[in-house]
Amino acid sequence: MSDYDFHKNHFELLGLPPRFHLDSARLDQAYREIQAQVHPDRVAHLGAVERRVSMQWATAANEAYQTLRDPLARARYLLHLRHVDTQEETNTAMPTAFLMEQMEYREAIAEAKASHDAHALERLEGQLKEKIVHHLAELERALDQAHDDAAAASLVRSLRFLNKIAAEIADALDALEQ
Amino acid sequence: MALLQIAEPGMSTDPHRHRLAVGIDLGTTNSLVATVRNGISVVINDEQGRALLPSVVRYRPEEAPQVGYAAQRAQSEDPYNTIVSVKRLMGRGLHDLADAGNLPYAFVDAPGMVQLKTACGIKSPVEVSAEILKRLRERAEHALGGEMVGAVITVPAYFDDAQRQATKDAAKLAGLNVLRLLNEPTAAAVAYGLDNAAEGIYAVYDLGGGTFDISILRLSQGIFEVLATNGDAALGGDDFDHRIYCWILEQSSLAPLSAQDTRLLLTKAREAKETLTEYPEVRITAVLSTGEMVDLLLTAQVFDALTASLVGKTLGPTRKALRDAGLTADQVKGVVMVGGATRMPQIQRTVAQYFKQEPLNNLDPDKVVALGAAIQANVLAGNRVADDWLLLDVIPLSLGIETMGGLVERIVPRNSTLPTARAQDFTTFKDGQTAMSFHVVQGERELVADCRSLAKFELRGIPPMAAGAARIRVTLQVDADGLLSVSAREESTGVEASVAVKPSYGLTDDDITRMLKDSYVHAKEDVHARALREAQVEGRRLVEATQAALAADGDALLSAAERADIAQGVSALAAALEGSDLAGLKRAVEKLNGMTVEFASRRMDASVRKALSGQRIEDVEC
Numbered sequence: 001m002s003d004y005d006f007h008k009n010h011f012e013l014l015g016l017p018p019r020f021h022l023d024s025a026r027l028d029q030a031y032r033e034i035q036a037q038v039h040p041d042r043v044a045h046l047g048a049v050e051r052r053v054s055m056q057w058a059t060a061a062n063e064a065y066q067t068l069r070d071p072l073a074r075a076r077y078l079l080h081l082r083h084v085d086t087q088e089e090t091n092t093a094m095p096t097a098f099l100m101e102q103m104e105y106r107e108a109i110a111e112a113k114a115s116h117d118a119h120a121l122e123r124l125e126g127q128l129k130e131k132i133v134h135h136l137a138e139l140e141r142a143l144d145q146a147h148d149d150a151a152a153a154s155l156v157r158s159l160r161f162l163n164k165i166a167a168e169i170a171d172a173l174d175a176l177e178q
Numbered sequence: 179m180a181l182l183q184i185a186e187p188g189m190s191t192d193p194h195r196h197r198l199a200v201g202i203d204l205g206t207t208n209s210l211v212a213t214v215r216n217g218i219s220v221v222i223n224d225e226q227g228r229a230l231l232p233s234v235v236r237y238r239p240e241e242a243p244q245v246g247y248a249a250q251r252a253q254s255e256d257p258y259n260t261i262v263s264v265k266r267l268m269g270r271g272l273h274d275l276a277d278a279g280n281l282p283y284a285f286v287d288a289p290g291m292v293q294l295k296t297a298c299g300i301k302s303p304v305e306v307s308a309e310i311l312k313r314l315r316e317r318a319e320h321a322l323g324g325e326m327v328g329a330v331i332t333v334p335a336y337f338d339d340a341q342r343q344a345t346k347d348a349a350k351l352a353g354l355n356v357l358r359l360l361n362e363p364t365a366a367a368v369a370y371g372l373d374n375a376a377e378g379i380y381a382v383y384d385l386g387g388g389t390f391d392i393s394i395l396r397l398s399q400g401i402f403e404v405l406a407t408n409g410d411a412a413l414g415g416d417d418f419d420h421r422i423y424c425w426i427l428e429q430s431s432l433a434p435l436s437a438q439d440t441r442l443l444l445t446k447a448r449e450a451k452e453t454l455t456e457y458p459e460v461r462i463t464a465v466l467s468t469g470e471m472v473d474l475l476l477t478a479q480v481f482d483a484l485t486a487s488l489v490g491k492t493l494g495p496t497r498k499a500l501r502d503a504g505l506t507a508d509q510v511k512g513v514v515m516v517g518g519a520t521r522m523p524q525i526q527r528t529v530a531q532y533f534k535q536e537p538l539n540n541l542d543p544d545k546v547v548a549l550g551a552a553i554q555a556n557v558l559a560g561n562r563v564a565d566d567w568l569l570l571d572v573i574p575l576s577l578g579i580e581t582m583g584g585l586v587e588r589i590v591p592r593n594s595t596l597p598t599a600r601a602q603d604f605t606t607f608k609d610g611q612t613a614m615s616f617h618v619v620q621g622e623r624e625l626v627a628d629c630r631s632l633a634k635f636e637l638r639g640i641p642p643m644a645a646g647a648a649r650i651r652v653t654l655q656v657d658a659d660g661l662l663s664v665s666a667r668e669e670s671t672g673v674e675a676s677v678a679v680k681p682s683y684g685l686t687d688d689d690i691t692r693m694l695k696d697s698y699v700h701a702k703e704d705v706h707a708r709a710l711r712e713a714q715v716e717g718r719r720l721v722e723a724t725q726a727a728l729a730a731d732g733d734a735l736l737s738a739a740e741r742a743d744i745a746q747g748v749s750a751l752a753a754a755l756e757g758s759d760l761a762g763l764k765r766a767v768e769k770l771n772g773m774t775v776e777f778a779s780r781r782m783d784a785s786v787r788k789a790l791s792g793q794r795i796e797d798v799e800c
Contacts, residue, residue: 013786015790030790032401032568033790034789034790036568036789037788037789038782039568040597040657041358041554041558041568041569041658044357044358044558045328045357045558045559045723046719046723047716047720047723047724047770047774048771049771049775049778050774050778053778054782055657055658057782058658059597059598059599062594062597062598063598065595170501174497174498
């Protein structure tokens with residue numbers, strides 16, 4: 001008895017080549033085409049079996065789409081397919097310069113929060129975004145061209161930190177607006 | 179030689195036959211039912227030509243409950259037994275109700291959901307809502323004159339799992355087959371978007387009688403994709419009435435009010451609010467049961483000042499929804515206004531100011547949700563329509579599991595597209611631990627105590643191992659209705675332990691049966707007849723769908739033996755449908771369902787392959 005085939009990977013399900021570089025218009029299109037076929041709304045008038053199978057497929061399509069759409073999640077997933085552990089929980093040995101930078105960001109956020117300086121926060125947000133874009137370009141080189149999985153895993157760990165700081169800035173901005 | 183097939187008498191083989199389905203807007207203040215007739219969505223009126231059914235139920239001893247206008251008229255004279263705004267009580271415990279003290283009901287604090295003491299005994303909000311739904315079902319059946327396939331029931335987008343479950347239970351109790359629980363702003367977007375062939379980013383600002391929702395949608399190529407939703411499940415037009423009511427009390431030092439007078443003044447407050455939509459001032463007059471007089475003049479200016487904080491409270495969720503969608507207000511192409519409360523001029527002004535554009539009011543804010551729900555019900559019932567569209571909706575509030583120290587481990591983040599499933603691994607805390615208990619909660623806060631408790635369950639039979647060696651995978655699955663189911667298994671040994679989910683809310687099947695029996699005291703049909711009828715509807719649907727699937731894909735996807743098996747299952751079910759043996763019918767349905775799992779999977783797989791075939795060719799080039 002086979003319900004949805006969970007061995008299919010996200011790239012296969014969406015009919016995309018397994019690499020970091022992504023044609024996002026094509027991803028969107030593939031996702032829409034699949035959902036148009038499998039979404040539970042298509043089988044709401046049918047029996048329990050069709051409804052269950054449809055829910056499994058639509059769930060899988062959503063998971064695949066969410067994972068591939070987000071660059072960090074996509075990189076992590078590619079490394080997982082290559083049996084590389086990104087060691088995000090265990091490996092916290094970051095270069096000293098990177099850690100210093102983290103601390104500087106945190107201090108700047110705390111300062112801007114204390115002085116209710118939304119402009120300072122927006123400036124920080126801009127700087128951080130640039131840095132993230134730069135990291136993503138490096139990640140693409142490491143994964144798609146150099147095939148240097150160790151470097152890619154290290155970039156994934158750095159990006160995770162950067163994303164966390166970006167979220168902190170967003171929260172701080174949110175708090176200021178209210 | 180192939181055998182010729184002959185259809186069962188009374189069983190339709192015509193796939194083009196129109197299936198009757200309705201959309202129901204179960205509102206805090208008013209409810210409506212709509213359907214698609216000749217391709218156009220229309221509200222079904224009552225015999226007096228009225229579209230709205232006031233969401234008011236009055237219980238009387240030894241009589242059937244009154245629902246709608248008659249009940250509404252009685253609310254001042256019989257406040258304890260006349261339940262208004264029951265939607266605010268759905269899926270809520272007594273401690274959740276900030277304003278319980280202001281409501282003139284005799285509350286009973288029951289586990290999970292509050293209950294009400296009435297002249298007909300203790301009633302759950304689910305039963306009260308079911309009375310409203312039953313009335314709408316009767317109205318629809320009368321107008322449509324045929325068997326209804328099912329209904330789409332709308333709920334506020336910001337309703338949590340407990341509130342959704344309660345709504346679905348109410349529909350079940352009212353004898354409705356729920357095709358889908360649909361979020362109100364999404365329903366409005368369907369009615370609006372299809373009407374205007376809209377494309378781009380739209381916001382739906384929905385201020386109803388008791389709930390506020392804001393949804394941000396992307397409309398593109400027939401897909402309505404909800405990007406983010408937010409809201410306040412306890413903010414609505416009722417609160418504006420209440421501000422006026424408090425102002426009346428402040429202005430006219432009255433003796434402590436009886437329940438009757440409270441209800442009278444709340445009604446006067448609502449009328450004043452409605453008048454201020456059209457006029458700059460309103461005179462509020464009332465004579466209380468004590469003989470005291472109320473005679474006041476309320477200006478729009480004072481009303482604005484009284485309610486400014488309520489209007490402001492809608493902007494926080496609006497900002498959050500935009501942020502979650504990764505958008506700013508100036509990227510929104512249009513703002514669709516939904517809910518009677520958006521008629522208030524201060525709401526219109528505030529929304530226009532925030533989005534820097536005039537909001538869209540071209541569809542009746544009272545009817546747009548029901549109209550959209552009917553359009554969706556028509557499609558979900560399996561009727562073919564000219565335009566093809568798809569709704570992709572999200573879960574409004576994150577789901578998590580309690581961990582050490584009363585903290586929440588977030589598992590399904592808010593605004594995840596539905597359906598969704600997320601798994602999280604947990605491990606044992608002590609050596610030789612053989613059981614674990616889990617607590618599933620919903621909400622955005624860090625502490626379990628600040629979130630809504632949804633379910634507690636235990637996983638037993640874990641093989642004894644060292645602490646930290648077991649790997650228990652808990653999966654939260656949320657379906658297209660936004661309803662949660664939970665499963666758990668121990669992975670490292672491959673042993674699957676059993677899970678007993680003990681809901682901390684919602685009704686068990688026994689509860690539903692008991693409530694059904696209670697409600698049949700005043701009804702003609704009995705429980706068994708209804709269960710049989712429901713099983714027959716499902717059985718006929720299954721026969722029809724299976725025959726259609728066999729005709730379409732039987733040759734391509736099944737071996738001759740597989741096909742013969744399924745055909746035999748169909749015949750057995752068709753035979754069972756002839757009789758009145760409920761258990762036998764259920765068995766036949768179950769059996770055919772079991773036989774068609776593989777077939778359904780292959781059909782789904784084939785349709786996806788076909789959809790992506792254009793892209794697969796490109797892959798070869800990469």
